[in-house]
Amino acid sequence: MSAAKRVGTFEPGSSVWLAARVSALGGSEVAAVLGLSPWESRFSLWHRKKGYAAQAEDTEVMRWGRWLEEPIARAFAELHPEYRVRRTGTWASRARPWQIATPDRLLSSLTERALLEVKTAHSADEWGEPGTDEVPIYYRTQALWQLDTLRLSRAHIAVLISGADYREYAVDWNISEVSVLREAAREFLDTLERDQRPDIDEHTATYRTVRALHPLIEDVEVEIAPTLAERYRAAVAEHKAAEDMKRRAAAEVLDALGSGRRAVVAGESIAIRVPGTGDSPPSLRPSPIRSTPPKVSVAA
Known part of the structure; x- marks a missing residue:
């Protein structure tokens, strides 16, 4: 060494x-x-x-x-x-x-x-x-x-x-x-x-x-940049729309699955039905997207 x-x-x-x-x-x-x-x-x-x-x-x-x-x-x-x-x-x-x-x-x-x-x-x-x-x-x-x-x-x-x-x-x-x-x-x-x-x-x-950098909350107002405010509002709206789209797509996949366990396309797993907790019915869990990880030199 x-x-x-x-x-x-x-x-x-x-x-x-x-x-x-x-x-x-x-x-x-x-x-x-x-x-x-x-x-x-x-x-x-x-x-x-x-x-x-x-x-x-x-x-x-x-x-x-x-x-x-x-x-x-x-x-x-x-x-x-x-x-x-x-x-x-x-x-x-x-x-x-x-x-x-x-x-x-x-x-x-x-x-x-x-x-x-x-x-x-x-x-x-x-x-x-x-x-x-x-x-x-x-x-x-x-x-x-x-x-x-x-x-x-x-x-x-x-x-x-x-x-x-x-x-x-x-x-x-x-x-x-x-x-x-x-x-x-x-x-x-x-x-x-x-x-x-x-x-x-x-x-x-x-x-x-x-979040951890500022654990205390002071009862004061802080003026932020209008561009930041707009970006935050747009992100919140887009997130809400994406959640709605995901919920509908998940319902459609569950409906197509019926009592089946796994949704596949050309042999690739797309989603899987998993048991609910207690008396809850099964829910849908997405399968990880398979991809070939890049080499470090490419990622950098």
Whole structure:
């Protein structure tokens, strides 16, 4: 590991863990910098780094992910006796100290060093054929970032889908994508030093952060720009119209389904009827739209 130095081993969310990351970026944060994370926006990440917003709360999904890490890693080890699988800590790049990585496991054999990332998923959507590099884009950026930090060539990704579908993937380091990550990360860190707040975007994490920034309510009036007022009113009206259209379309799909379970078009699932709670009748749930995730270099 001559390319990186070991910073330490920290409990996720602890004060020392936060201190080690305050002026650096880890693999799970790079996707947010690029606007690719489903959990964190550039805006929310910036405010957390500045100390203006609280750290993200621990969720059941996050806790179960941590609890299942060990058995999934153990399954990988049993399937790959050629590797020595060991825990590790947090590492910082010697060339770019602001680039840090905390891989789930380090792998070593007589001929190779690699890393292992362990994941869980509710469904196979966004996951391609096992053995390929077709993983969700936010996990791809994490793997590439950690490979680049440690100057390793391959990241193995072991994922348990729906509690019983174990799969493996592999992501290889390449300069075209990691160059995009490095540049975006450095630019983001520069905005922290310049106190240059990112623009508000449509991400749920951004809305949640703005709400948390002003927890008190003062009984005063605030004049806002007419263009902002008009944009808000138009968005509210469009949202109402979209909800009405969705409700009608859902009713039409339910009517076409009758007592059927899944609505399909040319073999592709469009929606599924799910049981209601208590005495409630079944409701309609849309199926995820399948798409091929872009490479980091294209998305950037």
